Every structure is written in C-alpha cells, then in structure tokens.
Amino acid sequence: MGKPALHPHRFRHTLGTQLAEKGARVQTIMKVFGHKSPGMSMTYTHISDPTVLADYQAVLQPGAVIAxxxxxxxRSGLDRDALDWLxxxxxxxxxxxxxxxxLPQEGPCECDLYLTCAKFITAPxxxxxxxxxxxxxRQLTTDVRDRGWDREIERHQRTADRIAGLLDDLGEPHEAADEGR
Structure with a gap:
C-alpha cells in the first residue's frame, strides 16, 4: 500500500493560505500554527499577508522607488531562485x-552596517x-564636536551624509514638514 491520498497535514496548508487570503496577519497565523518564526508561516501564506505583500511590491515591483x-x-531584475527566496x-x-x-548563498548578513552593505535597500x-x-x-555630531572627539565626529558625519544621500535618492526631503505633529 502507498501513502494515503488525504493526510491531515494538507489541511494545515489550506488553512494557512485561507487565513492569509482573508487578511490574517503573519503574527496571527504564527499563533494558530504554533510557529516560532515568521518564515514558517510565510511558507504557508506565500506572501498573502496584505501588509507584507504591499511592502514586497513597494520594494520589488517594476518601477518601485528604492535607494x-x-x-x-x-531594477534590472533578479533570477528566479533569488526571487523565490525573497x-x-x-x-x-x-x-x-x-x-x-x-541571499543565503552569499553568507551572513552584514546589514548592521546598512550604510555600506551592498545588499541594503530602502524605500519611501x-x-x-x-x-x-x-x-x-546630527545631534551626535554636535555632541562629539563639543567634546573634541575627532574620530567620532567623522564617523557620525559619514553616517549623516549617507542617510542624506539615501533620502536624496528616494526624492525625499531631509527635514519633515509635519511629521509627528
């Protein structure tokens, strides 16, 4: 005898997909299935969570504004394996x-150094x-300048310059007009 055509595990995938398609958040699906990591739940949902899907499309769809x-x-496209992994x-x-x-084959993530890591991207x-x-x-630069810490001045200024460059690439202003008010 072979494997049974119907197995209870098949219903988990169906339930996970239906939850996601009806708007359940990944955190909710994680709780329902008892998953410890979002990656497990994302396997079931195939980026069906509306928030994650919107984020994904904002970053990876053709014509997305990214820096x-x-x-x-x-912008020039990813190969199929890379796209599937992402x-x-x-x-x-x-x-x-x-x-x-x-990607996993590229080794450990260095995005803690996101201002210099080639794999870091940002969006509006x-x-x-x-x-x-x-x-x-900028505040830190002023503080370390007042203290006379030359190496720290340079480090914070480089970080500020890089962030300003990312905002420029996104077509975003450096100062917020009404944010947080």
Missing part, C-alpha cells in the same frame, strides 16, 4: 531603515525613520 547599492540590480523570506528581511536582500515608507535617524546623527 541603496542594490537598487540598480533590482518571496518566501521577505518578512524576515526588514531592518530599522530598510531591508536586507542578501522608511523616509520618516531615515529623517529621525539623520536628526540623531
């Missing part, structure tokens, strides 16, 4: 100011956070 060293590569793992790639698009929805971080870096 970072990888932006040109994304679809499955997109939820896990979010960082404070953008996303890490490093991160502009408010980028502006906040730019403000902080």
């Amino acid at each position: 970072g060293p990888l932006a040109d590569t994304l 679809k499955t793992n997109f939820y896990k790639t979010e960082l404070e100011l953008g996303r890490c698009l490093r 929805q991160y502009a408010p956070r980028l502006r906040e971080r730019l403000c902080i870096e």
Whole structure:
C-alpha cells in the first residue's frame, strides 16, 4: 500500500493560505500554527499577508522607488531562485531603515552596517525613520564636536551624509514638514 491520498497535514496548508487570503496577519497565523518564526508561516501564506505583500511590491515591483547599492540590480531584475527566496523570506528581511536582500548563498548578513552593505535597500515608507535617524546623527555630531572627539565626529558625519544621500535618492526631503505633529 502507498501513502494515503488525504493526510491531515494538507489541511494545515489550506488553512494557512485561507487565513492569509482573508487578511490574517503573519503574527496571527504564527499563533494558530504554533510557529516560532515568521518564515514558517510565510511558507504557508506565500506572501498573502496584505501588509507584507504591499511592502514586497513597494520594494520589488517594476518601477518601485528604492535607494541603496542594490537598487540598480533590482531594477534590472533578479533570477528566479533569488526571487523565490525573497518571496518566501521577505518578512524576515526588514531592518530599522530598510531591508536586507542578501541571499543565503552569499553568507551572513552584514546589514548592521546598512550604510555600506551592498545588499541594503530602502524605500519611501522608511523616509520618516531615515529623517529621525539623520536628526540623531546630527545631534551626535554636535555632541562629539563639543567634546573634541575627532574620530567620532567623522564617523557620525559619514553616517549623516549617507542617510542624506539615501533620502536624496528616494526624492525625499531631509527635514519633515509635519511629521509627528
């Protein structure tokens, strides 16, 4: 005798997909299935979570406004394996100011150094956070200048310049007109 045609595990996939298509968040699906990581739930949902799908499309759809060293590569297209991996793992790639698009075969992520990592990209929805971080870096530059810490001045100024460049690439202003009011 072979394997039975119907197995209870098949219903998990159906349930996960239906939950996602009806608008359930990934966190809800994780709780229902008892998953410890969002990656497991994303396997069931295939980027059906509306928030994740919107984020994914904002970053990877043709014509998306993005900035970072990888932006040109994304605009010219990714191979099928890379695209499949990103679809499955997109939820896990979010960082404070953008996303890490490093593929597993490329080794460990270095996006803690997101201002120099070639796989870091950002999009307009991160502009408010980028502006906040730019403000902080400028304050830190002033503080370390007052203390006479030359190496720290240079470091914070480089970080501020890089964030300003990302905002420029996105066509976003450096200062917020009404954000947070």
